[in-house]
Amino acid sequence: MHVGVVVNPIAGMGGRVGLKGTDGKVAEARARGAEPRAPDRARRALTRLAEIAPEATVSTVVEPMGERLVRESGFEPVRVVDPFDEAETDAETGSHPEQAGKRAEHAETSADHTRRAVRAFRDTDVDLVLFVGGDGTATDVAAALEGSEVPMLGVPAGVKVYSSVFAVSPEDAADVAATFSRTERREVMDIDEDAYREGEVHPELRGIAHVPVAEDLQSSKQTGSGTVESLAEGVAADIRDRDGDGVTYVLGPGSTVGAIKAELGFEPSPIGVDVWRDGEVIVRDASEAEILATLGEENVIVVSPIGGQGFVFGRGNPQLSPAVIRECDVTVVASRTKLDDVRALRVDTDDPDLDEALAGWVKVRVGTFETRMMKIV
Template identity: 35%
Template sequence: MNDKLTVAFVINPFAGIGGSVALKGSDGGNTVTEALARGAEPLAQQRAAVAFAKFSAYSEQIHVITAAGDMGEDCARAAGLSTDVIFTPESPSSAHDTQEFARTILALKPDILLFAGGDGTARDVCEIVENKFPVLGIPAGCKIHSGVYAVTPTAAGRMIASMAQGQLLSLTEANVMDIDEDAFRQGVVRAKRYGEMTIPDDLRYLQSVKSGGRESDELVLADIAAEVEDVIGDEWAVMGSGSTVEAVMEHLGLDNTLLGVDVVHQGQLIDSDVTAQTLLDYVRDAQTAVKLVITLIGGQGHIFGRGNQQLSPSVIRQIGRENIVLVASKSKLQALNGRPLIADTGDTVLDQELAGYIRVITGYRDYAMYHIASPE
């Protein structure tokens, strides 16, 4: 009898590849090819490696079964873990390979399936695995609406480490959600529930299913927008995604990319739905400080790493924490029930640099202090 924790592990190598180049994801026939042509770099391996670093010290207690190459083997072996390759994907790999790997492990009955990807990957896994054994997602995509993901790759790694140490974790059911990426690229969110899977339950490390809907209190949004207008003045400003920022843009009389990032200067829209590289060029070329106006994802608390991958670590560092203008209604903050804001930039050092209390604009001349934390 094997007394090691058996972790089945698979990566969608192209998860989230369209995020930094404003393609809103990796789903769709030619999206990966177009993203690569635009200069996008796959990041799923890096995010998986962050998770593995948190449990690689327990190599004596963990055995990994995985897919060949960049679908899992490379990451597991780099972490020094006992590894068996049980599936060889096509090259390049696809969603079909994720599903075939899931079918392969059904008879092996691992203790847990750890996967790196986005909501599309969660759907692929759910279609095969359902509730047959626990799963846990490492967030690596643009769209992370599903409740089967840890809040960050670090959090996912810590949960696996807890299991390897024999710590008791309850199990619960979590929804698998996804949206239509073609509609998403047109600024329309159509979310749908595709099923549920069993996950280890640790509220410190698991994200909530994203809260839908827009801010309903127009007066609050108008007050927030008026304060932001005073704060940014005629300076360069990067306007993030989300309905609260959209309300600011409407107040300024400017067109807005609801699910993208825009650039404003001297009260005028300079560029829309920009890529990470274009954004970095604007920020570097600006002669003055650049403000970054962002909000949080309702119900989850993420301020970076969910749908705004154009705000790359390089962009955020160039702008500086002191120039981040965070906006949210008090009701949106209260809905977090004390959970911290999450910065999941893909750069763990930057995430720690962003941690701490930050001022949040909640109205006109009205602010709240709220903490950003990483689940360390």
């Protein structure tokens, strides 16, 4: 098995600092104190791959797009592509690790660099392109592979992750990469991040790609969630009953929790996190740091899983970080329609220990009083 590994080092940086994405916002994300998310996600996938498939052949890309992480995981790359040098990415020129573009280590990366790297993988007949990023990265990889049958598989590291070309977790990506025997054509989706920041979600089909067939792949996101009026009324009534008790409610993004916010009497941040305490909004569209600064002695996260995928944490709500989750009780809410579309709930918080602690059976509020048991796997 020959795997080409490419990492988008800035993927997901805008999430925890409240930017809903990183496209065109890298400088602002850094100014807000954002830390890279993708390298750790890549490290987890590569470490797992080295454990289960140490004999795999790996090609990768100069720093900061994968080389160091591949070597640290125990693989000696057979080829290190330098997309910052157009001539080097020509498969006819070949490459050697010792010539691997060290000048690029601190360079700013772009979509074009990703496409160049993937075309180099394609031209050297890799069996799989394993990429680390979000929907934008998936779009670039799919564009570079267009016209070929080389499959692609994503390690999810972006903020949105609407496409169905991603594994459920970094470790699952390694498992799929090491064991798949066939592929199928799947959708690559992305949205306009500027419109997304304004609360408008319009996923667009950006490509069709060959993807390994496996159970541990997520479905495309669904934007409809069914009727939630009675659910919103019931949850909002419970929250109002605690007004004056000093309970801090961290209200997640999405239309289901948005209906609860509207029932409480304020205009929701449709894709942001709002904080409520004692009858008023404390912070609108809060970042991770702002949420942590508002938490008190008793805190409750109210969150709804993503329709079609079942992710409670880790897709579209990175502001709800491990540090935030550990300080809160968690209330999961969803319409019956949404739950009918998922087999199980999932979490992907960037903290495997927390993911394990959250796993198990949970009560999901589905109506004014009704609940349904669902398992987080």
